[in-house]
Amino acid sequence: MTATIEPTVHEDQVVDHPAAADEPVGHRGRGVVGHVVLAVLSLACLFPIYWLYATSLRAPEDVYSLSVLPWPLSLDNYADAFAKTDMVRMLVNTTVVAVLTALGQLLTGLLAAYAFAAWRFRFQKLLYLMFVGTWLVPFQVTMLPNYVLLSQLSLLNTLAGVIVPTLCSALGVLLLRQHLMGFPKELLEAARMDGRSSWGILWTVVVPTLRPVLAALGILLVITAWNEYFWPAMVLQRSNGMVQLGLRSFMGTEGNDWGPLMAAAGLTCLPIFLLYLVLQRHIVNAFVRSGLK
Amino acid sequence: MRRKLSLACAGAALALSTALSACGLGGADPATTAAPVSQIPELKADQQVSIVFESYNFGQAGAWTDTFNELITKFTAAHPNIKVTPQKPQGNSANPATDTVSSLQSQLATGNPPDVAQLGFSELDFTVNQLKAAPLDDLVGKDAVQKNFDGAKYPYAKTARGLGDWSGKTYGVPFVFSTPVLYYNAALFTAASLDPAKPPTTWAEVEQAASAIKAKTGKEGAYVDCLTKSAKDWCFQSIVRSNGGRVISEDRKTLSFADAPVVEAVTTMQGMVRSGAMPNRTQQQGTEGFARGDLGMIVESSALQGTFGKGLKENLRAAALPAFAGKPVVPTNSGASLFVFAKDQAKQRAGWELIKFLTSEEAYTVISTKIGYLPLRTELVNDPAGLKPWADKNPLIKPNLEQLARMEPWVSFPGDSYVQVRDGMMSAVENAVFQGADPKTTLQAKQDEVAKLIPGGGK
Numbered sequence: 001m002t003a004t005i006e007p008t009v010h011e012d013q014v015v016d017h018p019a020a021a022d023e024p025v026g027h028r029g030r031g032v033v034g035h036v037v038l039a040v041l042s043l044a045c046l047f048p049i050y051w052l053y054a055t056s057l058r059a060p061e062d063v064y065s066l067s068v069l070p071w072p073l074s075l076d077n078y079a080d081a082f083a084k085t086d087m088v089r090m091l092v093n094t095t096v097v098a099v100l101t102a103l104g105q106l107l108t109g110l111l112a113a114y115a116f117a118a119w120r121f122r123f124q125k126l127l128y129l130m131f132v133g134t135w136l137v138p139f140q141v142t143m144l145p146n147y148v149l150l151s152q153l154s155l156l157n158t159l160a161g162v163i164v165p166t167l168c169s170a171l172g173v174l175l176l177r178q179h180l181m182g183f184p185k186e187l188l189e190a191a192r193m194d195g196r197s198s199w200g201i202l203w204t205v206v207v208p209t210l211r212p213v214l215a216a217l218g219i220l221l222v223i224t225a226w227n228e229y230f231w232p233a234m235v236l237q238r239s240n241g242m243v244q245l246g247l248r249s250f251m252g253t254e255g256n257d258w259g260p261l262m263a264a265a266g267l268t269c270l271p272i273f274l275l276y277l278v279l280q281r282h283i284v285n286a287f288v289r290s291g292l293k
Numbered sequence: 294m295r296r297k298l299s300l301a302c303a304g305a306a307l308a309l310s311t312a313l314s315a316c317g318l319g320g321a322d323p324a325t326t327a328a329p330v331s332q333i334p335e336l337k338a339d340q341q342v343s344i345v346f347e348s349y350n351f352g353q354a355g356a357w358t359d360t361f362n363e364l365i366t367k368f369t370a371a372h373p374n375i376k377v378t379p380q381k382p383q384g385n386s387a388n389p390a391t392d393t394v395s396s397l398q399s400q401l402a403t404g405n406p407p408d409v410a411q412l413g414f415s416e417l418d419f420t421v422n423q424l425k426a427a428p429l430d431d432l433v434g435k436d437a438v439q440k441n442f443d444g445a446k447y448p449y450a451k452t453a454r455g456l457g458d459w460s461g462k463t464y465g466v467p468f469v470f471s472t473p474v475l476y477y478n479a480a481l482f483t484a485a486s487l488d489p490a491k492p493p494t495t496w497a498e499v500e501q502a503a504s505a506i507k508a509k510t511g512k513e514g515a516y517v518d519c520l521t522k523s524a525k526d527w528c529f530q531s532i533v534r535s536n537g538g539r540v541i542s543e544d545r546k547t548l549s550f551a552d553a554p555v556v557e558a559v560t561t562m563q564g565m566v567r568s569g570a571m572p573n574r575t576q577q578q579g580t581e582g583f584a585r586g587d588l589g590m591i592v593e594s595s596a597l598q599g600t601f602g603k604g605l606k607e608n609l610r611a612a613a614l615p616a617f618a619g620k621p622v623v624p625t626n627s628g629a630s631l632f633v634f635a636k637d638q639a640k641q642r643a644g645w646e647l648i649k650f651l652t653s654e655e656a657y658t659v660i661s662t663k664i665g666y667l668p669l670r671t672e673l674v675n676d677p678a679g680l681k682p683w684a685d686k687n688p689l690i691k692p693n694l695e696q697l698a699r700m701e702p703w704v705s706f707p708g709d710s711y712v713q714v715r716d717g718m719m720s721a722v723e724n725a726v727f728q729g730a731d732p733k734t735t736l737q738a739k740q741d742e743v744a745k746l747i748p749g750g751g752k
Contacts, residue, residue: 061606063603064581064584064585084354144402147402148402151404151405157380229385233384233385234383234384234399235383237382238378238380246354248385248387250355251387251388252352253353253389254596254599254664255580255596255599255600256387256600
């Protein structure tokens with residue numbers, strides 16, 4: 001983060017304070033190097049995304065072309081992707097799964113964090129450590145028991161089967177508990193003295209105060225659920241019900257169908273890009289608050 | 294992305310195998326321990342049965358899913374009392390065909406395996422001995438199985454009939470496969486002053502032609518997609534067999550991939566890389582480079598013919614697998630068979646009816662024309678009412694059909710650790726061919742290392 005701020009400060013100094021032109025050459029040199037490094041890194045990040053859309057817009061016979069500019073432009077790959085898969089249904093299903101998963105994780109996280117922060121009870125620390133511990137267990141370890149349970153509940157090959165086992169997120173619990181630990185206890189006491197129930201305090205005092213945190217965490221959880229591939233691939237065997245699986249259906253033994261694959265991948269990225277554009281500040285905030293970069 | 298997927302898949306496979314071994318899945322040789330299976334009765338006309346059919350073809354959008362859905366529709370029209378639910382293997386590999394065994398394992402753990410499944414020949418030992426596929430000879434009788442191979446009009450190719458057999462019984466009906474084919478780019482041949490009508494027939498000629506292409510066109514020469522771990526070992530076995538070697542002894546008890554003929558074959562391939570005739574590429578770089586027109590020749594399965602055709606169009610040509618000078622070519626097969634995993638007798642019978650339909654003349658006509666797979670009832674290509682019009686329009690299928698007549702089976706490694714043995718061998722081959730390691734010492738060291746994974750010690 002520091003690296004992104006420093007060059008801006010230098011630029012401002014040059015514009016607002018002409019005296020800064022006299023600053024040591026070493027400082028300016030470092031600024032230039034910083035900009036060059038950032039420019040190269042930006043290009044390295046952006047180029048694969050550019051290549052994705054460039055390939056999707058090539059004519060089908062040019063899909064293996066290595067020319068940087070796709071020309072002539074063609075929408076045939078998009079038409080092919082729509083013809084071979086039910087893109088609209090997959091996008092709707094994925095949105096439903098991502099939103100419900102995020103809402104479920106927010107709710108369970110909020111209730112658990114409220115309990116851990118607002119009360120003192122026996123084995124509190126042990127229980128909290130167990131929550132933390134679940135974060136350290138790879139999903140592959142719990143995959144099979146979850147799968148067997150879903151089979152017994154007849155939830156295989158349903159969207160509910162994708163959502164239910166992921167309704168509780170250790171990340172949500174940890175993050176919200178940290179925020180609630182800093183919540184003024186006096187406020188909770190005052191609400192209790194006013195005769196509010198614990199449930200009432202949660203929804204009328206705690207949640208309104210935590211709204212920015214909940215919004216930031218919610219966005220993070222939606223993006224994580226949107227990008228999830230492993231679990232839907234396990235549960236949904238009888239259809240390509242979600243875009244992640246639809247994308248894979250363009251790859252296989254007989255070679256990869258790059259044109260429609262890139263077109264479908266481009267369409268799949270769009271909702272998240274839009275989310276970024278509209279809620280850029282909240283999303284950066286969410287990543288900073290969660291400690292993820 | 295692929296690497297991440299592969300890692301995740303490996304993790305999943307490890308977790309699955311650990312959990313399943315704890316559950317006691319698998320066991321001893323069915324030939325010695327399995328209870329005799331009585332023949333299953335025919336279905337009554339009004340007996341409603343529902344079965345699940347798992348095939349990696351449902352994991353690939355387009356012609357593959359559409360064709361198989363069409364076949365299922367035709368089957369249910371002919372058998373209105375049987376409902377078939379199609380599904381792809383579960384898992385997260387980029388290629389659903391690599392998820393077949395782990396998918397079956399996790400479903401077996403729930404007690405609900407698919408009733409019919411399409412599995413690769415490399416997994417035959419594991420499929421029979423660990424996954425416990427039902428012996429078709431016991432279910433419906435040897436005569437019925439052989440009658441299906443004989444067909445209503447055209448029989449299976451002789452070399453294909455026994456590919457799904459184990460200990461004298463038929464467990465799987467071979468369904469789709471290819472032999473290794475030398476595809477080449479006619480335009481690059483012409484540009485390099487080579488005659489596209491006379492493709493190379495020996496590895497020495499391949500090296501010469503590849504060098505000429507590289508020198509005169511600036512494009513790469515030849516890539517043999519049989520020499521990396523990701524290629525598995527189906528066509529490596531073909532190269533080895535064509536030089537008089539074997540990767541495992543005929544009784545499948547002793548590893549022999551460090552023997553002189555194998556070392557010599559690997560040294561020949563390494564020589565092509567050293568001379569610059571073969572580029573040092575990954576499997577994907579090789580296949581996509583050829584489809585893009587940046588590579589003169591590639592040894593590949595016909596499964597990729599459609600992909601190559603999209604890029605090269607009329608410049609795509611096919612020839613037989615090259616020979617080692619003075620030695621006969623021994624093609625081996627890739628591909629998969631159909632197995633029954635149902636435990637219920639009605640479902641077993643319905644599964645057998647489905648297998649019969651999917652391997653019928655009618656089904657092969659649909660599969661070959663719409664997907665391009667090799668028809669295992671080879672005489673169909675001479676039938677004007679069958680596949681003759683299609684075969685006439687697709688001369689690229691000829692080398693594959695000719696090789697099918699003298700093909701030998703892709704041999705699976707024995708034991709629960711067959712994947713580690715196969716991957717270990719192919720890693721050593723890759724290391725020697727593309728990284729320049731000494732073939733003799735590399736193969737010997739790997740053979741000594743993985744021999745302990747073979748039941749009985751592998752020596």
